[in-house]
Amino acid sequence: xxxxxxxxxxxxxxxxxxxxxxQLIEATIAVMAEHGYAxxxxxxxARRAGLSHGLANFHFESKEKLLAATxxxxxxxxxxxxxxxxxxxxxxxxxxxAALMAADFAPAICTPDRLAAWxxxxxxxxxxxxxxxxxxxxxQEYQDVLERLCDDLLSLGGYPGxxxxxxxxxxxxxxxxxxxxxxxxxPYDREEAMATVWAAAAAFFPRHFGAEGRLxxx
Amino acid sequence: xxxxxxxxxxxxxxxxxxxxxxQLIEATIAVMAEHGYAxxxxxxxARRAGLSHGLANFHFESKEKLLAATxxxxxxxxxxxxxxxxxxxxxxxxxxxAALMAADFAPAICTPDRLAAWxxxxxxxxxxxxxxxxxxxxxQEYQDVLERLCDDLLSLGGYPGxxxxxxxxxxxxxxxxxxxxxxxxxPYDREEAMATVWAAAAAFFPRHFGAEGRLxxx
DNA sequence: GGAATCTGATTGAACTGTCAATCAAAATGG
DNA sequence: CCATTTTGATTGACAGTTCAATCAGATTCC
Numbered sequence: 001x002x003x004x005x006x007x008x009x010x011x012x013x014x015x016x017x018x019x020x021x022x023q024l025i026e027a028t029i030a031v032m033a034e035h036g037y038a039x040x041x042x043x044x045x046a047r048r049a050g051l052s053h054g055l056a057n058f059h060f061e062s063k064e065k066l067l068a069a070t071x072x073x074x075x076x077x078x079x080x081x082x083x084x085x086x087x088x089x090x091x092x093x094x095x096x097x098a099a100l101m102a103a104d105f106a107p108a109i110c111t112p113d114r115l116a117a118w119x120x121x122x123x124x125x126x127x128x129x130x131x132x133x134x135x136x137x138x139x140q141e142y143q144d145v146l147e148r149l150c151d152d153l154l155s156l157g158g159y160p161g162x163x164x165x166x167x168x169x170x171x172x173x174x175x176x177x178x179x180x181x182x183x184x185x186x187p188y189d190r191e192e193a194m195a196t197v198w199a200a201a202a203a204f205f206p207r208h209f210g211a212e213g214r215l216x217x218x
Numbered sequence: 219x220x221x222x223x224x225x226x227x228x229x230x231x232x233x234x235x236x237x238x239x240x241q242l243i244e245a246t247i248a249v250m251a252e253h254g255y256a257x258x259x260x261x262x263x264a265r266r267a268g269l270s271h272g273l274a275n276f277h278f279e280s281k282e283k284l285l286a287a288t289x290x291x292x293x294x295x296x297x298x299x300x301x302x303x304x305x306x307x308x309x310x311x312x313x314x315x316a317a318l319m320a321a322d323f324a325p326a327i328c329t330p331d332r333l334a335a336w337x338x339x340x341x342x343x344x345x346x347x348x349x350x351x352x353x354x355x356x357x358q359e360y361q362d363v364l365e366r367l368c369d370d371l372l373s374l375g376g377y378p379g380x381x382x383x384x385x386x387x388x389x390x391x392x393x394x395x396x397x398x399x400x401x402x403x404x405p406y407d408r409e410e411a412m413a414t415v416w417a418a419a420a421a422f423f424p425r426h427f428g429a430e431g432r433l434x435x436x
Numbered sequence: 437g438g439a440a441t442c443t444g445a446t447t448g449a450a451c452t453g454t455c456a457a458t459c460a461a462a463a464t465g466g
Numbered sequence: 467c468c469a470t471t472t473t474g475a476t477t478g479a480c481a482g483t484t485c486a487a488t489c490a491g492a493t494t495c496c
Binding site for chain 4: 447454462
Binding site for chain 1: 257342
């Protein structure tokens, strides 16, 4: 017999396949951030999600596939975020570059949990082939888009320089800042992190970027 | 003194404390690079060194202390490398900055094994307090030195900009490039890696740096 | 009722840390 | 200069723990 209160208080025991998978993936991100890759166990993930550990195997077949799905989730989320930012930006290459760089620090993307999870996947040799399978093409696409935009802005602004290398610098500055946010005892805040990437952009494109980001008066 | 043949044919079963510790540390770096932090076991380290796993505990008390000693070793080696490079450079801040940046790509430091080991320590949440204890002050010292040099060069060259942020950009570019070398399927070579950091330096200090590094005609 | 979902006990493998025995080298003594 | 003793490095077996994966059975949904 199911009472009304019971039905309200207790969420459906049975969630849809996708909802349950997502719940386990989010728990995996949280556990990875707290305990690290090495100590991310199915038991801990299940406990965090309030489920039994057998369920993780039921939905993902193996721990390895759960981790792969987690990486896929992060990768897709990241890609959707920068593509949405690009879609909302104007046609001017400087605006598009600014949108791309700011997107990496969007509150939904740049959370301690997610940064830590990314770092775990980068750092763990064991996960490297998986990373390349799941993220290699996304990373390449991002790099290609950014390089093309840098090339356009170099022409438009009459700047000297090598588009590929400038794009790579802008890219690794973001990754490096992310790494700083993870490894430093007392990291600087989001504000200062963005000021750092704007400093890099301003160095290459001084008439289009300043310490606060995109210069509108150009 | 042991005879020459003896030294070559049969390595002494008994090495000095320091030699044995170093041997185990080097084996740890190799195993971390190959199997990752999560699958770095005392047994595997010992096997790599041709010793029994009990010996690792005998010399380091615990796995955790072996990993801490390994991080210490990497950290000291890194620090000695950049300090030696600085000592060999002229007084001109641009020369000193160039020396510092080139030092990170010295063949002794920038090996696949060592890069992978660094990435493992960065990525593993579990090792983060240890990293801060053992490397926090070294990282800070490097950053302070670099910032001071950037400040000097800004004044000397009459460049605009914020020394702290420029120093941070130069620093994270190197770290980001290191990360690229680890995570990319087909990474660019050392030559291109250095060209990338020179592009960053040239963006901030265009009269002192070019695509090939330090400009001598300034 | 039957399929899909979920639980928790169980199994077997792998790992860390411990310890008593062993052994090579150094120290000591004759 | 050789024999004996001592030292401490080294081994390998063992105990205790943790974990991934399995599975039989319970529960829930349609």
